[in-house]
Amino acid sequence: MNDTAKRMLGKAGPFFGLILVIALFAIPGESREAFLSYHNFKIILTQTVIVAIGALGMTMIIVSGGIDLSVGSSIAFTSVVGALLVKHGWSTAPTCLATILTGGVIGLLNGTAIARLRMTPFIITLGTLGVARGSAKWLGDNQTVNYDSSPINGWMTTPDPFSYALPAGVWVAIVLAVITSLVLNNTVFGRHIFSIGSNEQTARLCGVPTQRLKIAIYALAGCFFGLAGLFQLSRLRQGDPTVAIGLELDIIASVIIGGASLNGGVGTILGSMIGALIMAVLRNGSQQMGWPTYFQEIIIGLVIIVAVFLDRLRQGKQA
Amino acid sequence: MNDTAKRMLGKAGPFFGLILVIALFAIPGESREAFLSYHNFKIILTQTVIVAIGALGMTMIIVSGGIDLSVGSSIAFTSVVGALLVKHGWSTAPTCLATILTGGVIGLLNGTAIARLRMTPFIITLGTLGVARGSAKWLGDNQTVNYDSSPINGWMTTPDPFSYALPAGVWVAIVLAVITSLVLNNTVFGRHIFSIGSNEQTARLCGVPTQRLKIAIYALAGCFFGLAGLFQLSRLRQGDPTVAIGLELDIIASVIIGGASLNGGVGTILGSMIGALIMAVLRNGSQQMGWPTYFQEIIIGLVIIVAVFLDRLRQGKQA
């Protein structure tokens, strides 16, 4: 293969799996029209927002060599907090800020425990998973938290469902993805994240303040999770303490499908976003195909493996 | 601290977290008597069997530097297979063998994909998670699989609920734990598992057949998961395709609480068994305390963190 072609493929590369998945649902006849419509892609994008924003934070964490299992619970907790604030009459801006910061505080606690007590992220965040979920139910008094109405409710839809405009949430996710990607690649903070993921020992010896950095990473990622909680609130229009159970696997899977390594040091935002889209397209497409639920599960499992396999093949990376 | 005392503590060490958790529920007055009864420990042991057997296989996988997310689905799948076989009139021994081997085949597929395609275990087994769960529902025709009766039903209870005898499942788990521990520590196979987890490159350079070894590890662990599925069948007395959702987190947590590292090369069977017991005691104890559900979730989360933290402190291991 000549060099330019290779480079072209390299650039288009991350989209490979995604194109494959879309093609899978675009070929057969019956549901094709509905699936390939602009309106359906709008739906898919909207359904991806929460996982995508979660994946932004998770990418930072995984690149740094960590993991956060508490993301689903954090989203539930922050969405309950947001709903309670709206219910108590807070106006929109302070509610948003407080909700995002709530996520940040959970992350801060995770990060502090991980960095200061030097415990494995898996255990700490598994603990937080339980604590945050329990606290969400407690705050919500074991029920969904309902409020009259709030501008937040409109962020995940467009007034006219058939207009070509995209909901605010989609734009927020896109803008944040671009910013996060720039930060990861072009700032000292970003490169230090890669360095502690690649070799924490080295980073420490070279004067990277690893402990503070870890705390910052988890706290910042927590803010992303808080934001995801806010969009979850906007989507359900109520705070639901039982929402997003098991979402951690979806989010982590998106990041890994996007090419990151659980050993740290490798990963891109573009990849993670595509990973999130692959998951969403798979769900959406297989539901529209009218396949039985069990068949959907099987297909989704297989396609995840195949998509990642083809992507690895393309990269010629055999590790 | 003098040396003998230190060594004593070192021996008793792994039990530290467990003792702590038991003490937590033993101190307060009201529920103490019920909690500390022999009968209650019998219940706890029975409730630990499935997670413990899963943790045996998972310990091997994690020590080798891998992970298996599909264990919950595998248990569901094999329990449905077992139920179907009983329903079709197979007798007990062949049913058991076939069920265990079914798990082994799933593991074999996982292992082959991981070793030959060199893909991350996380992705492969995430795929299998979906495929096995979907296939279980498909086999079971979206319902639980019921059969008239089978000797298998009796393995997880004793005829008289208040007798001092332990159910067969508990004995099987104990015997298997002892054997697995011996194999891990004293056989070439076992030491090679540690070697590829500690440094796969080095192991390969030293002539350890890393690929074949990985396949063997996943296949053997799969057999354990099949056995866990059999006990799941015995417990529910039906094949249930929706059982054990999310169990992977419990099982992995047990292994990590037991001192294993997700980076591979470190871990013990004794530790994992104690990890499984800690989880079971926590659930059992907090239910008996009459706390509300949300409070239980919070406490369990906190105690997991504290138990692991104290254990790490004791070991003076700061990494």
Added chain:
Amino acid sequence: MTTIAAALRLTGIKKSFGATQALRGVSLEIAPGEVHALIGENGAGKSTLMKILSGAHAADEGTMELGGAPYQPTDPHDARLKGVAMIYQELNLALHLSAQENILLGAESARGGWIDRTASRERARAALALLGHETLDLDQPAGRFSIAEQQVIEIARALLTKPQVLIMDEPTSSLTQADTERLFATIARLRAQGVSIIYISHFLEECRRIADRFTVLKDGETVGAGQMKEASLDHIVTLMTGREVKDLYPRTAHALGEPVLEVKAAVSPLRLKGASLRVRAGEIFGLAGLIGAGRTDLVRVIFALDELESGEVCIVGAPAEAATPHHRWAQGVGFLSENRKEEGLMLTQSLADNITLTKHETFGRFGWINGRRQRETAERWIGELRVKCRDGTQRVGELSGGNQQKIALARLLEHPARIFLLDEPTRGIDVGSKAQIYQLIGELAAAGKAVIVVSSYLPELLGLCDTVGVMCRGELAAVRPRPQWTEAEIMRVATGSA
């Protein structure tokens, strides 16, 4: 001589790791613009002392002064800010990051948090230029470089910031002579600028050449110090080892037999452009060359770790079946990687497990391992190579660098192979133990085994080998019996200036 204002003064430093007491009260004083050699056997505590100085470890007891003021770094970052930089003995690179990022790690050029790429590139180039490697591809991930190049990157990193005190822990353990010369020139320049340099090396002649003064450590204590000019090499060795080492290159008589290994026009996708050689039983075959000359590639190809593009590797007397490392061991070929951390040791496992990894099967029956025999074997090697450790159950990761190397070597020597491929076998090993290892290699040859030794340390090759091949830019340029080589001649062929 009295120092007027010590740049650095350490008094009564103590440090223990669990039951191991690494330092028992070391004192050290260094003047500005002085090159100070720190000498000692493997496990004497040199690296530990320096890690305390650079903030990587905290001392249990003792005080430190820097430029007259109390000095107590909280972490390496703090130490670096205070003007203490260190090149660590173990390679410390973030393998996923580019060479440039590794050089600048922790000291990035940035404006408001955003990395300034042009400035970064210039600074990285400037640091590399000091070492004569300005052509290194800065955008490659560090993991793609050979060990020697990684060492260069590591040194460049320490030269980047302008330190007051620069600590070098075995910087030349995998450098070739040309690179070493350039490093010495840099050291001389820095000294002239008033930088104090602490230099650790097991190459005593290097220490003699560049150091003003020396301190000898033994078992965590200072056993001697003085002016370098006034001390004889023998005196230092005796201080170090507590005994006299008479012959640094002991030779065991051995005779050459039939050829056992043949390589015909081997070409690899990486650096090997063409090499043909024939090694006979009982022969010690040395491979010399500059960084990246392809020596490592050649032995890796022989061991089937990398695939051949063309050419042939033939192990005489073994069927030409599938070539994998697994089969090579079975065919009686043993290999020691130059990269002990990545490819040589299981750091989380015990000494005994590491030493016996290639032949676990032979320690018991039916797959069950006889742990006692395994430990006995480990203890035997610990004694033979004078490994400083608690016992065979200690984890390898807790040993000093040189002692780790001894364990990696012990595994190979324990394996009943016919052909030994040793890539930089004595990297980081002290003088006394080196002699012991040469002795063992000589005994292997005497027992009719073939040994290929890759080394960047020419005295070692000339002292040990029967035949020496010199590689230049991927080609095996010349193979001659040892008596026909001199250091100058090897360098002439290696640089391709013939």
Added chain:
Amino acid sequence: RIAVIPKGTTHEFWKSIHAGAVKAERELKAQGVNVSIIWKGPLKEDDREQQIQVVENFVGQRVSAIVLAPLDKRGLVAPVESAVRGKIPVIVIDSGLESKAPASYIATDNREGGRIAARELGKLLGGKGNAIMLRLQVGSASTEAREEGFLEVMKKDFPNIKLLSTDQHAGATRDTAKAVSENLLNRFGKQVNGIFTCNESGTAGMLLALRDAGLAKGKVKLVGFDSGETLNAALLAGDIQGLVVQNPMKMGYLGVKNAVAVLRGEKVEAVVDTGVGFVTKENFNSPDMADMVRPPLDKYLK
């Protein structure tokens, strides 16, 4: 001491059962009977294994009686039979158990509920058009009975109504339900006239999706199951045309009452049907619906 074990704790439905149980407790106490109820659900919602553990743990504690809403008709047979063998009577509420061991079974006739939903939706559609049924989850017995009841009547009484999709599952939470609903509406939104969803979270998810797609306000008729604050409001706003409602308070109340009766050695009815109702915007405020759609939770649970 009587243990009351629901399937979960977060849905309003279970709160109502809890309220009913407390109501019975207070009444009995007022009569001088010394009862105390222990309310405890499985830690992980909808997890059979967890519920089995809860039952086992209560047997271990030797409570006097157990009132149980089994997550599975077979899976809980073993622990229940073991309890009864240990002389602890068990009253089953809400969903059935395939065993003779329980002293009494108090529940809604779920199949009948599904039938009612089908009749009412059929009426709303005038006997023709296209309909969708959204299932809940694989393995949930009570909702599966509703689904079967619905399909039975649809096939028999309304042959002119075409069922576009009947095999998609809403999943555990409102969010998964919403996503599935959106995807179904994208595919069938132009054709569909009526929808049946078989529990609270599924109805809530479908409601949100209908609103977002501009199909609410009766453009597509929605018949759901169970009531709740959100659903009631939507019913009054005209976004939902009707809800099949059960009487969970009565289940909780009778469950505890019967348990005490069994302990006293009295005879209790083997099967009690607590009845279902169909609530619409029109009859929402009628008194006979009060217990079902506006259970006085605060009175008992505060």
